[in-house]
Amino acid sequence: MTETSEAAKPQVAADAPRVLKVALLGGGTVGSQVARILVDHAEALAARAGARLALEGIAVRNIGAPRDVELPRELYTTDAEGLVASADLVIELMGGIEPARTHILAALRHGASVVTGNKALLAQDGATLFDEADANDAELNFEAAVAGAIPIIRPIRESLSGDRITRVLGIVNGTTNFILDAMDTTGAQFADVLAEAQRLGYAEADPTADVEGLDAAAKAAILASLAFHTRVSLDDVRCEGITKVSAADIAAAQDAGLTIKLLAIAELVRGESGSEGVSVRVHPTLLPRTHPLAAVRGAYNAVFIEAENAGSLMFYGAGAGGAPTASAIMGDVVTTARRIVAGSPGRTGTATRFLPMVGPEGITTSYSIGLEVSDQPGVLSRVASVFAEHGVSIETMRQEIDGAGAEAGVAPLADGARASTSTASRAQLRFVTHRASEAALAATVADIKNLDVVESVTSVLRVEGV
Numbered sequence: 001m002t003e004t005s006e007a008a009k010p011q012v013a014a015d016a017p018r019v020l021k022v023a024l025l026g027g028g029t030v031g032s033q034v035a036r037i038l039v040d041h042a043e044a045l046a047a048r049a050g051a052r053l054a055l056e057g058i059a060v061r062n063i064g065a066p067r068d069v070e071l072p073r074e075l076y077t078t079d080a081e082g083l084v085a086s087a088d089l090v091i092e093l094m095g096g097i098e099p100a101r102t103h104i105l106a107a108l109r110h111g112a113s114v115v116t117g118n119k120a121l122l123a124q125d126g127a128t129l130f131d132e133a134d135a136n137d138a139e140l141n142f143e144a145a146v147a148g149a150i151p152i153i154r155p156i157r158e159s160l161s162g163d164r165i166t167r168v169l170g171i172v173n174g175t176t177n178f179i180l181d182a183m184d185t186t187g188a189q190f191a192d193v194l195a196e197a198q199r200l201g202y203a204e205a206d207p208t209a210d211v212e213g214l215d216a217a218a219k220a221a222i223l224a225s226l227a228f229h230t231r232v233s234l235d236d237v238r239c240e241g242i243t244k245v246s247a248a249d250i251a252a253a254q255d256a257g258l259t260i261k262l263l264a265i266a267e268l269v270r271g272e273s274g275s276e277g278v279s280v281r282v283h284p285t286l287l288p289r290t291h292p293l294a295a296v297r298g299a300y301n302a303v304f305i306e307a308e309n310a311g312s313l314m315f316y317g318a319g320a321g322g323a324p325t326a327s328a329i330m331g332d333v334v335t336t337a338r339r340i341v342a343g344s345p346g347r348t349g350t351a352t353r354f355l356p357m358v359g360p361e362g363i364t365t366s367y368s369i370g371l372e373v374s375d376q377p378g379v380l381s382r383v384a385s386v387f388a389e390h391g392v393s394i395e396t397m398r399q400e401i402d403g404a405g406a407e408a409g410v411a412p413l414a415d416g417a418r419a420s421t422s423t424a425s426r427a428q429l430r431f432v433t434h435r436a437s438e439a440a441l442a443a444t445v446a447d448i449k450n451l452d453v454v455e456s457v458t459s460v461l462r463v464e465g466v
């Protein structure tokens, strides 16, 4: 090689910063914050990522719509497909199933990596996305899909990948935690607190996905898949929301040193054959007020993990909001960019085995059951005998007399527990059971309802952490 030909080569320095083309799909609350961080902190991000993150465009439905953050108008486009086609890294923040799914798959197929916060899509069809990412050696990261700003996906996928997670308990929906916390603090009924939460902007005008537990169920499916290295979809999650939780339930919980939280619960369980399976459910749950999750107030989220070697861990923080969620997205963006630069996209490693789902028949839980009964001699023994017939063992029993609000009987239930001598015609009984199967509990409740001395079963709540 002559000196002349050497001098003719293009003068690109070996250490010239690499440029990664970034496509942002969605310019809403989170998307605007992501764009702001990409633009305002470009230098710092380039230094951390090892590549300049060039925001090529923001795909939106309506270019003229008002935005939370002011950005150059030429960044906006309605051509998501075109933006994705030339990108190295796609940030998907459109939400919903389509067209998000199509754009993510298109990006992965041409080898671009993807960062998304799309819990609905991951919970419904995560397997297709993971397989496509692996097939194309592309990155697929989704820290923002569960519990907003809280680092929980990466700790499960990476930090705990050498351990064996046995259980995950999560407060992963801020709206319901805000409502239950306000009911606990004020003694108000669900409907009143929901109306106030809507007025303050903590609850959506249509709160169904939150209060019926569907949002938490999608997050539970994602957490369970990752924690147990298997595939769990939204359809596998049993789900009950908080709409039936009453002020009386909250007051009774307080009396017993408990609080009510909407928990996403994912656990490894042994089926009747002794083989391992997975149970994933979302429901209002009584927790001791001393449990770390009981201290999670307002709209905050937290995830409590039990692992064989690490023991108990808790992750806590803001579960929603533009800037907090953008923080999780940007963490994924920098991590993804580093791996692209290093030329070593990690395998998604999401499923290494296929564990069967275990239904209610395979799960035992403690229950709290509230009854309104006639206050007369012999009622308690008739109710107690129904528990005994179904092999459900009572741990504690409390009684309150209507009108008096006084506690007449206190746990633990002992032989000869005294019947009330009050002249009031109704009494409230609240039983807490030892662990029982859902089938045995359901049969017990059905038979108790049929007793002529029972006016109504006022609540059935599961208890954890006792």
Ligand code: HSE
Pocket: 172, 173, 174, 175, 176, 210, 215, 319, 320
């Ligand atoms: N609606 C959710 C919540 C936030 O209330 O926590 C987004 O998942």
